Amino acid sequence: MRRLLVGVPFVWLLVLFLVPFGIVLKISLSDIALAIPPYTPTLDLTEGWAGIRDFFSRLDFENYVFLTSDDLYWKAYLSSLQIAVIATICTLLVGFPVAYGMARAPEEWRPALLMLVILPFWTSFLIRVYAWIGILSTEGFLNQFLLWTGIISEPLTILNTNTAVYIGIVYTYLPFMILPIYATLERMDASLLEAAEDLGCSRMQAFWLITVPLARPGVVAGCFLVFIPTLGEFVIPSLLGGSDTLMIGKVLWEEFFNNRDWPVASAVAIILLLILIVPIVLFQRNQQINKEAEQ
Amino acid sequence: MAAAGKENVFAPWKDDAAVPLIRIDQVSKRFGDFTAIDKISLNIYPQEFFALLGPSGCGKTTLMRMLAGFEKPSGGVISIDGQDMVTVPPNKRAVNMMFQSYALFPHLSVWDNIAFGLRRDGLDKDRVAARVEEMLKLVQLGQFARRKPHQISGGQRQRVALARSLAKAPKLLLLDEPLGALDKKLRQETQFELMDIQEKTGTTFVIVTHDQEEAMTVASRVAVMDQGKLIQVETPQVIYEQPNSVYVADFIGDVNLIPGSVSELGGGAALAWAEGKPPLLGQPGASLAKGQNATFAIRPEKIAISAEEPQDRNNRVQGKILEIGYLGNLSTYHVELPEGPVIKCEVGNRSRVERRDFTWEDEVWLSWSDTAGLVLAR
Ligand SMILES: Nc1ncnc2c1ncn2[C@@H]1O[C@H](COP(=O)(O)OP(=O)(O)OP(=O)(O)O)[C@@H](O)[C@H]1O
Ligand SMILES: [Mg+2]
Numbered sequence: 001m002r003r004l005l006v007g008v009p010f011v012w013l014l015v016l017f018l019v020p021f022g023i024v025l026k027i028s029l030s031d032i033a034l035a036i037p038p039y040t041p042t043l044d045l046t047e048g049w050a051g052i053r054d055f056f057s058r059l060d061f062e063n064y065v066f067l068t069s070d071d072l073y074w075k076a077y078l079s080s081l082q083i084a085v086i087a088t089i090c091t092l093l094v095g096f097p098v099a100y101g102m103a104r105a106p107e108e109w110r111p112a113l114l115m116l117v118i119l120p121f122w123t124s125f126l127i128r129v130y131a132w133i134g135i136l137s138t139e140g141f142l143n144q145f146l147l148w149t150g151i152i153s154e155p156l157t158i159l160n161t162n163t164a165v166y167i168g169i170v171y172t173y174l175p176f177m178i179l180p181i182y183a184t185l186e187r188m189d190a191s192l193l194e195a196a197e198d199l200g201c202s203r204m205q206a207f208w209l210i211t212v213p214l215a216r217p218g219v220v221a222g223c224f225l226v227f228i229p230t231l232g233e234f235v236i237p238s239l240l241g242g243s244d245t246l247m248i249g250k251v252l253w254e255e256f257f258n259n260r261d262w263p264v265a266s267a268v269a270i271i272l273l274l275i276l277i278v279p280i281v282l283f284q285r286n287q288q289i290n291k292e293a294e295q
Numbered sequence: 296m297a298a299a300g301k302e303n304v305f306a307p308w309k310d311d312a313a314v315p316l317i318r319i320d321q322v323s324k325r326f327g328d329f330t331a332i333d334k335i336s337l338n339i340y341p342q343e344f345f346a347l348l349g350p351s352g353c354g355k356t357t358l359m360r361m362l363a364g365f366e367k368p369s370g371g372v373i374s375i376d377g378q379d380m381v382t383v384p385p386n387k388r389a390v391n392m393m394f395q396s397y398a399l400f401p402h403l404s405v406w407d408n409i410a411f412g413l414r415r416d417g418l419d420k421d422r423v424a425a426r427v428e429e430m431l432k433l434v435q436l437g438q439f440a441r442r443k444p445h446q447i448s449g450g451q452r453q454r455v456a457l458a459r460s461l462a463k464a465p466k467l468l469l470l471d472e473p474l475g476a477l478d479k480k481l482r483q484e485t486q487f488e489l490m491d492i493q494e495k496t497g498t499t500f501v502i503v504t505h506d507q508e509e510a511m512t513v514a515s516r517v518a519v520m521d522q523g524k525l526i527q528v529e530t531p532q533v534i535y536e537q538p539n540s541v542y543v544a545d546f547i548g549d550v551n552l553i554p555g556s557v558s559e560l561g562g563g564a565a566l567a568w569a570e571g572k573p574p575l576l577g578q579p580g581a582s583l584a585k586g587q588n589a590t591f592a593i594r595p596e597k598i599a600i601s602a603e604e605p606q607d608r609n610n611r612v613q614g615k616i617l618e619i620g621y622l623g624n625l626s627t628y629h630v631e632l633p634e635g636p637v638i639k640c641e642v643g644n645r646s647r648v649e650r651r652d653f654t655w656e657d658e659v660w661l662s663w664s665d666t667a668g669l670v671l672a673r
Contacts, residue, residue: 194365195398197385199412199463209411213402293401293445 021273028266029059039262063267072251073268077275079246083162083237084230087169091226092219094170095177099218100211102178103185110186117175117182129168129239136164136240160242168236173229177222184218185211217290224283231279232272248272305515306530307340314377316341316467316499317362322371324357324523331357333523334371341466344493345501346510348546349520355503356395358520359469362501363392376466386415391465395472397456399444405455406431406440412463430458433492450481457489461496470502474509486512507547511535519543539581541671544592551598551638553591557583557670564670566591569634576609577668584672593668598640600628600653601660611662614638616655628653630661 033040041058044051067073102113120128135141136159143155158164188211196206234249241247248268255265307313315338324332331354339345347355360366361373364385373380375390391412399408409430413423431437434454439447444455453473460468473489474482490513493500504510510517511531518528519542527539538544541552553575555568564579566589575591583589605611617637618629625644631637638661653659 189396189398191394191396191398192400194363194385195392195394195400196411197365198363198390198392199459200386200415202386205415210400216402293443 024266024269026059027262028063028264028270029061030263031058031060031062032261032263037262038260063263064271066264067267067271073248076246076248076251077271080231080233080248081275083165083169083245083247084227084233087166087173087230088223088227090166091170091173091177092223095174095222096181096215096219098174099178099181099185099215102182103188114182117178120175125172126235129172129235132164132168132171132240133159136167159240160245162241162245164240164242165237165245165247168240169226169230169233172236173226176225180221180225181215181218184215188214217286217293220286221283221290224279224286228276228279228283231276305342307343308338308516313340315339316343316376317501318372318374319358320372320374322358322361322368322373324354324361324366325369331523332361332368335523335525336371337518337525337528339499339501341499342493342497343499344490344513344515345499346514346517347501347503347520348505348507348510348517350546351505353520354523355520356471359392359471359501359503362467363390363469364388389466390469391460391463391467392469392471393456393460393473395475397444397452399452399455399459401444404441404443405436405447408444408455409459409462411459416463426462430462433461433495434458434488450477450485453477453485457492461492461498464496465498467499467501470500472503472505475505482509483512489513511547517547519546537578537580537669538592538671540673541590541592542673544669544671549595549639549641551591551593551595551636553593553636553638555589555591557585557587557589560585563665564589566670572612572634573609575668575670576665577670578666580669580671582672583670587672590671591668592671593638593663595627595639595641596625596643597667598638598661598663600630600640600642601662602653602657604660605662608662609665610668611660612638613658613660616653616657616659619653619655628659630659 027039030039030041032038041055043055047054098117102110102117105113133140137143138155138157138159140159142158143152146152147155158167192210192214193206196210197203201209232249232252233247234253237245237247237250238253241250252265252268252272255261255268259265307315317337317339319335319337319339322332322335323330335358347358349355357366361368362375362380364380364383367381375388380388400411403411406427409427410423413426418426427440428437431440434457436447436451436454436458439451439455444452447455457470457473460470470489474485477485486509489500489502502510502513511534514531516528517531517534519526519534521542527534527543529537534543534547538547544550545552553566553568555566555575557564558567558574559565560579560583563576564583565574565576567574568591577591577593580589599605599608604613612632614630614632616628617631620627620629621644623644625641627639627641629637629639640661
């Protein structure tokens with residue numbers, strides 16, 4: 001019974017992951033074709049064994065070789081990595097103080113504060129990103145406000161730059177950073193800080209020596225939760241970023257829909273997945289360690 | 296220190312020349328309009344093992360937290376070693392606290408927990424290591440030094456907490472219910488360990504406890520608190536034998552309380568307690584006046600039980616056995632007097648058959664000496 005309870009969802013997830021993965025992998029090994037679907041070969045079972053053998057003999061790694069020949073791709077991967085790393089750090093810098101403030105707020109406020117953090121999920125992600133266009137554009141609210149206060153005399157160009165992408169990512173993924181950090185900080189026993197002070201720490205030292213190390217699991221979890229989806233992010237760079245914003249998610253989109261080159265797009269996706277496996281495994285290990293530490 | 300006429304007795308509180316380590320002078324603490332500590336004055340002397348005893352919520356922790364510096368008094372002065380503590384933050388006080396929850400740092404090993412305070416003092420590595428080893432030896436945790444707090448048992452954690460708070464050799468160590476989480480046997484062992492450590496290090500201990508037996512075992516003096524006030528501060532023996540109030544008598548140990556009014560007052564006191572019965576004789580408590588309502592307090596183990604009326608004692612009452620409890624080393628009898636009160640008496644079981652000749656519903660006589668009981672005004 002217990003095996004069944006665990007087994008069914010497990011098989012379900014496995015199928016839902018493995019089948020699409022197999023399809024994408026297969027497409028990435030195919031060749032582009034002017035057909036529907038736009039690649040070849042397709043498996044034709046009517047011809048029996050010969051057909052299957054023929055099918056497999058026509059799969060090759062051509063598309064992967066192609067990815068190495070054009071430096072657009074590895075530049076896009078690197079640039080995505082860079083943007084994801086910087087955005088994760090920015091999210092951490094914004095998210096940690098928020099989580100800290102929430103954990104330190106009077107107990108009766110905390111559910112309301114938590115609610116506020118989750119509230120943005122109630123509207124569509126797409127609409128919220130569009131809203132940022134309205135805020136960041138040259139005639140947008142931000143520029144109007146800054147002009148009105150007289151801080152600037154010329155409107156700033158923020159939209160369609162990497163800055164806008166960072167703003168968008170930090171905004172979108174902030175809750176994923178705040179929630180795990182808040183969870184660890186809230187669980188922290190306040191008497192630990194008193195004990196640290198009692199043993200000769202100043203408040204500041206106690207923060208660095210006690211609060212920060214104890215928040216580490218939450219910080220690590222939050223960073224992964226932001227970093228992993230950001231790496232493949234497509235909507236934010238295409239809506240807020242400029243023509244020079246190079247992200248692999250955007251390249252992927254263009255290969256699929258603009259060039260209709262499904263095989264190359266699939267190869268790009270497979271490589272992205274391979275890159276993501278590293279942080280995902282690390283994340284899993286982090287969760288495991290935390291669980292063991294808590295017993 | 297020559298304590299009032301007695302030699303080799305540790306009693307600095309009786310010595311006018313002794314300088315207290317802690318002076319608590321008219322200290323109050325209010326939370327909003329609730330008074331948690333109400334104008335307490337108290338001196339605690341170096342090398343004392345001082346116990347704070349009282350019911351839940353009476354302000355014990357609050358008083359400790361004021362000594363440690365986590366709460367500021369709303370009024371009054373606390374000085375430690377002659378220095379006024381008002382503006383001194385917790386990290387600048389030569390006071391360490393052992394927290395009720397132990398508050399061990401979960402991300403640090405036992406070794407690093409103990410070293411934590413020493414490192415903050417900027418001691419060099421070798422000195423830190425030497426001191427930590429010394430502390431580990433003191434609490435016998437040498438082989439657990441590399442473990443994290445969650446990898447050791449509750450009793451071991453408690454010893455780590457003790458070692459950590461002792462490591463900096465504080466002038467004053469505050470222990471807030473240090474043994475609350477331990478089972479009875481471990482608790483008793485640890486009590487003796489604590490006393491041993493206190494003797495070895497010469498540190499002044501202030502311990503908070505719910506457990507009056509614990510306070511009596513370890514302390515040089517006990518303070519009984521109630522609702523933010525000190526009711527009595529005395530040695531365990533005096534607290535037990537001469538409680539200054541019904542509250543203290545009732546709080547510490549078992550006691551029989553018989554209400555009445557003072558009928559005679561001289562070297563002793565007589566309490567009229569029932570119509571047509573001879574008054575009960577006992578030692579007079581403080582501020583007693585003839586004619587006022589008072590309470591007779593007598594400990595169960597001071598009462599003798601017999602089948603015949605004892606002739607040699609003034610205090611004797613007759614009643615019927617209501618209940619018998621056999622506790623191994625002693626037996627307790629609950630005897631109901633025709634006048635109303637139920638008196639509890641305790642008799643040691645020295646031989647196996649002794650005293651077991653009474654049974655339920657038996658008419659028995661209870662008696663005690665003139666000096667065994669106390670007549671208390673409040
Ligand atoms: N920060 C605070 N704010 C308001 N009231 C408080 C605060 N701290 C303590 N009190 C109140 O002061 C009183 C004394 O509390 P304290 O913790 O000193 O009790 P205690 O004697 O240590 O009790 P226990 O034996 O249960 O630990 C309690 O009634 C408590 O509710
Ligand atoms: Mg308490």
